[in-house]
Amino acid sequence: MAAIFKKNLFLQILLFLHVVNNILLLTLPLTKYFSFEFATLNGFFLLIYVGLFTLHEDKFKSSAIAVKVFNFQLLIFSAIFLIIPVFLAFLFHSFRNDCSFLDGFKFYAVLTLPAVVIGYALGMLSGYINKKYAYLIFILLLLALALIPLFEIFFRPQIYFYNPLVPFFPGTMYDEDLDITLTLVVYRFFNLLFFCGIIFLIRKWELKTFKLPKWMLFSFIILLPTGFIYVSPQLGFSSTETSLHKILQKKIITDHFIIYLPQQVTKDDEKYILRLHEYCFERQTNFFEVKPNYKITSFVFSNSDEKRKYFGAGNADVAKPWLNQIYLSLDSYEQTVNHELAHIFAGMWSNNFLKIDANYNPATIEGIASAADPFYDDLDIHYPAFLASKNNLRVSIQKLFEGFSFFTNVSSLSYIYSGSFCKFLIDEYGIQNFKEFYHSGDFEKSYRKSLASAVLDYQKFNDKKGYANNLHTANYYFGRLPLVQKVCPRYLANKTNVIYKLLTEKDFTAAKEEILSIKDFNKNYSLLSGLIFCTEEENPYKAETLIEKNLLNYKNSPYWYLLQLKLADEKIVNEKFDEAKVILDSLSDWAPTGGLESRINLRKIFLRNKKDAKLFLSAKEIDRFTFLKDAFEQNPSPVLLLPLIQLVDKEKVSYTSFRNMITNNQIQASPADWFPILQLIRFAIKNSDFTSAEKFIKILEDIIPDYASESLQNEKDKLAWFIKHEEKK
Structure with missing residues (x-):
């Protein structure tokens, strides 16, 4: 040898x-x-x-x-x-x-x-x-x-x-x-x-x-x-397009799009998808001050798994500006269609064959799309950038735009800082300067100042924002590792899929054995959640203890708050109502996100009648409608309506029943209810219930926080557009 x-x-x-x-x-x-x-x-x-x-x-x-x-x-x-x-x-x-x-x-x-x-x-x-x-x-x-x-x-x-x-x-x-x-x-x-x-x-x-x-x-x-x-x-x-057409058999042609949809999409959903595409097209036309003279092709897959199989990206929607195509899925298109269309519009500025930024820089490419769709979990994009800056989570913007550090940071931070900086540049200096920069790649020539100088101006602008700082919100959004720093990401992801399949099949013993066979399983939130689920089927008291033992592993991360909420649920099921209330009150004080705050307040409402709280958490999905309806008649809070959106989407409850609850009751809202009301506006527009949408908008205008005002304005613009085009039909 x-x-x-x-x-x-x-x-x-x-x-x-x-x-x-x-x-x-x-x-x-x-x-x-x-x-x-x-x-x-x-x-x-x-x-x-x-x-x-x-x-x-x-x-x-x-x-x-x-x-x-x-x-x-x-x-x-x-x-x-x-x-x-x-x-x-x-x-x-x-x-x-x-x-x-x-x-x-x-x-x-x-x-x-x-x-x-x-x-x-x-x-x-x-x-x-x-x-x-x-x-x-x-x-x-x-x-x-x-x-x-x-x-x-x-x-x-x-x-x-x-x-x-x-x-x-x-x-x-x-x-x-x-x-x-x-x-x-x-x-x-x-x-x-x-x-x-x-x-x-x-x-x-x-x-x-x-x-x-x-x-x-x-x-x-x-x-x-x-x-x-x-x-x-x-x-x-x-x-190929031919092979995709065999999967997405519905072909719809609108004024500006060729849209391919799965066969199972209903007429009502089809109508909404088409209108949302056209609304976003008009929005991007106004933002970019250009208008494509060709039709954009949109492929909307049934779900992320189907998109992964036939296109290649399961967990991310994607645009190909050089082909004038966007690739979405039914479970995400409402949140991403505007962003992906922005890539197509930005491509009209490009001077290269890929129709992207002249420097091929991901921060510029994603930054302009995020500026054109400037929302992060319904927050104005400057707000999470402000939070990150105030809580020592700064990212070097100069390195983002001069190098390729975009993917070495927590992805959300890269997207947020890139989008916030690009939006600042456009609001401060106009769209034409950014267009020149995107086309030429020369920042100094486009802005008559250095990138370093512009970054200093942005940091002053960001620091002077009058937002209230919330460490818990920063922890929730940014307290996680980028993929390149995770331990065994491929192995753990595959094992997690196997485990959750066993949970779906209700084989809790096998699922538990799989989880316990993995080293440091308790430091992986998905695995720990699976073990909690298995344990509460066996003994809810043990599930409560399991959560308490592992909370510290997730300090300063979003999972800390989710586990606290789960712990409160276990205490309610175990009839430790006072302890559950203490946890929920703490979570309310922290108020990490609007969505989580809505879930907290929902439980606090039911805790007023302790027996109802336990019955609600233990009830089957369809039975929850009765609980929510009865509670809403006594206390017409918007947080009681939010869970109904999922029931209507799953066709467990009709939209008519949902609308009747809104019509027959005078909704009472506080500033903490801004998030559920925003979702209700969006849901009403989706179901062409413009009267209810207008009703919710009037309520929200008085309580919307500054850091979510642009999301409200977007829904107002959308509603006006939908009403205008409904009248044309």
Whole structure:
């Protein structure tokens, strides 16, 4: 074995590079775990190493004995290079003891092992084409393979890809639950078939046991991949507009859109989706002071899972400005359509083929879209930026816009600061200056001042905002880790999916065993929530104790407040009503978010009749309507209406019943009720109940806090637009 490397400087260099690469990978975020990214990058490097080894050592043998000798050498070389990453990963894992080491082998088997065959085939093919320029040809073949996904992402409605060099890319970083799927296994099987075919044919020709003309090999190499690209949408390896149309069968053409919807969308929902698109189009036209003269294509998937499968990003809606297309899902489009359309409009300013910022800077790209849709959880975007600044959560705006630090921060902070800064620039200096900056990438030329000077102006503007500081709101929104700093994100996400499937199937014993098998499960909120659910089915007193033991693990994070609320629920179920009230009163004082405050106040209302509070929390979904209706007649608070929105959306309760409750009672609201009333306005507009929407707006105008005033104005503008266009029908 050592003889292969002894006195062979070239192989010694490859071995050294391989070891250094792996040590480096095991110290970097994401790749430091024996998982998806580690296996993918090792597969890529191994492919190159095997290709170079083949070019250096094979010498294109013409005898069967020489071929056997080389094959044995390649086997030893590959075995060593395959073992090294596993050994080093195990060594690092032994010190950290954080993830399941065995779980990584499935990624290594599918993503890394086939790289040996692919590298061998590409090395042989390079030498076979031209021995003199074999290394150059090898590089060109790698570049050709790398261009395939770029072609697919640029021209096709997808951001995921399958490729021999990088077997699978999901499209975004935000989908943590990456696993080995049947589609990926089949794809790698096809890779092995094709590249083994190349090896077989070349060896036959070299040994002169195959007398067919040489052009047949090149026909095989060219025609088979070409045909594969054509059928790949049918196999699930890529997407085309035609393949998406088979999934999203409803095609609706409006004045400015071509919209594809799932077949199950009702007529009423279809009507609202179309109108919301058109309203957002007009809003962006006014903001950007430009108007596209072409129709924008919008794909609205049934849910995030379907979007992930056919487009590539499950947890993020996306725009492709160069194709004038946006990709949404039914469970998120109301919150994202305006933002994604902003990317299309901003693309009209661009001077590059991707229709994005001249510097390709994510802070500028996302900043202008966030400024055009300036809301964060219904808060004006300057407010969370103010909170972050006041609570020592500043992000270097200069680094955001001059470098690529966007994804190294907590994502919400990057989006908020980018959006707030861009909105400041536009409000202060006008849209045309920002248009010039987006087009040219030259900040000083566009604004006649340096970026550093503009950042100082923004910080003064932000510091002088008259908002009240709330540490608890800052903790709720920003107290979490970015993906690159999470521990074992892929492994834990996959395990969590398995666990929640067991919970859905009510197999609580199996779910509990899975959770308890994971190291530090109590420091992962999703896993702890699953364990609480299992435990309360067994014994609610134990669930209460479990929460109390683990609260400190989540201090200064959003989960601290959610667990406090869950603890109050457990105490109500266990009839410890006074203790529950103390927790709820503390949460009310902290008031981290409008949404959470509504949930707190709902429980406080029911606690006035302690028996009702316990019955409400224990009631089945459909039975809650009776509780809410009776309570609303006695105390017409908007927080009692908020849970009904979900019941109406799930068709558990008719909108008519919901509207009658509003009509027959005089709603009483306090400043703490701004969030539920805002949701009720939005819900009434969605159901074309403009009278109720106007009623809620009048109530909200007197109590809306300054930091949410733009959200109210947006709903007022939307209502006026919907009424105007309803009259035209």
